[in-house]
Amino acid sequence: MDAALNNEKAKPLNFIEEIIDNDLKQGKYQSILTRFPPEPNGYLHIGHASSIWLNFGVAKKFGGKTNLRFDDTNPVTEETEYVESIKADIKWLGYSWANEFYASDYFDQLYNYAIQLISQGDAYVDDLTPDEIAAQKGTPTEPGINSPFRSRTIDENLQLFEAMKAGNFQEGSKTLRAKIDMASVNMLLRDPILYRIKFAHHHRTGDTWCIYPMYDFAHGQSDSIENITHSICTLEFIPHRALYDWCIQKLNIYPSHQYEFARLNVSYTVMSKRKLLQLVNEKHVSGWDDPRMPTISGMRRRGYTPQAINEFCDRAGIAKREKLNDISLLEFCVREELNKSSFRRMVVFDPVKVIITNFNESELLLEGENNPEDETSGFRAIPFSKELFIEREDFMENPPKKFFRMAIGQSVRLKSAFIVTCTGLEKDVNGNITEIHCTYIPESKSGSDTSGMKVQGTLHWVSSKHAIKVELREYERLFLSENLATEEGDFKEYINPESLKIISTAYAEPALENATDAQRFQFLRKGYFCLDKDSQPAHLVFNRTVTLKESFSKEVKK
């Protein structure tokens, strides 16, 4: 951590940090306050992690604070379940907020702001229907036209707005609109709707209100009420900034400022909450926390660590241009961490029997280091016996040139055990290999090898009678297209049909029996795995977080 901080000092500031740095140096602020403003209508994903990393990270870096504020102005899509998951995810990522607020905390204040605007002649109640408003809005190249209700008197507007609040009108029959400019080149300034009628139960305010403020009438004011200094959001809000500033200026309240950065995208996946919800609802995945999902909860279940995710956000960086981050950077970040921290274990995915013909003891207990990258990690016992399993793909009858694995007449090292020489094999009537015969070199025992032999390959293995059966779930990318944004048609057409491969019975060394879900493992030569929540004491299930880097398969493809 300290090293990371030192690195950060040397690192150039991103453009947001530069703005803040300047504001602080010029004395514009004594300290800064940011906010992370999720809408509780879905689960957080890796894109949110980037925003969290930025908002919380930048505040911490400059000695400021960050509020968590739920943007809950639309009761029909928002739920408490989402509030809870969002809070859990932020905490899990390692951040803590100075205050927990809700836009709905400010409904009274916002209502008063609306009254103020009406009183100033800056807002009016409109009777137009949604269709009519849309029709009069104009287009980006054509100006809109004024509503016939635009010139109502202040008193009439005040009365009508109060009646709206009292529930005297039907949903959709009236709105409160800002009186700005129907000819503005910025569509958002063409008398935007400030309040609409919704007879919906709100997750926090219940049925107290039947009118709810729109985003544009809630966000900037909420920032202002909290004295947020730097309100950081994504690029699509750039046109909203004019309205954000207009509200603050007309209301003459604390001037928070909005800054925009490009949202994070990752190749081979989707990031929109709408699409993720669709994947969940249509059962393309098992839920929001399906390990293939780019959600924080999905990644957590898959075995990603908060450190790896934050590291990824840090390396991906922040800019104003739209971008597509390579998923291989994310994978690099997990491997980097897991390589240093995870215990090594041996698991045979697709077994073939190996008989050590010259081993006649019942068993031998060997020692294997838990993690060669960490000297303090200790050792675990590994039983060795006459009958072993190795990976079927680690043996070839007619091996090609650079096959450093088992083949007749060839010697290989069994990891943490002995060097063995393959002497022959047996097949069934169909020609399938049923048994491989080897002799072992007793003097070649790991750690005390006096054999003087040199071998090219080392294999993982497991003693058949000691092995425990486990279920493995191997995940591939959820989509076949690198960039879904540029694809034609329904994004679901690009779902990878083989994104989940289940190996219902794999054979693991007994040390894995007491695995806990807090642990991460490297299954030797296979990848990083973690215990899944579907595990039962007698039926352990492991999720593959990511494979190891593999250069041999590339070699084969040549």
Added chain:
RNA sequence: UGUCUGAUGGUGUAACUGGCAACACGUCUGGUUUUGGUCCAGAAGAGUCCAGGUUCGAGCCCUGGUCGGACAACCA
């Protein structure tokens, strides 16, 4: 025919604010290795969207284009 916004190796970020384009991922070589992992050493790969201009000097400034994205939800 609009407004806003952006454009630097395959990808993502830099470039001390005008001084011969750097870092990371990825790719490829070679070495070490009881994981074809890690680690170590090295290489290839952009001349900065285009055309002009200012300047001794431009990725950074100016002008004009080109291309991409956003903008017409009672969503956020």
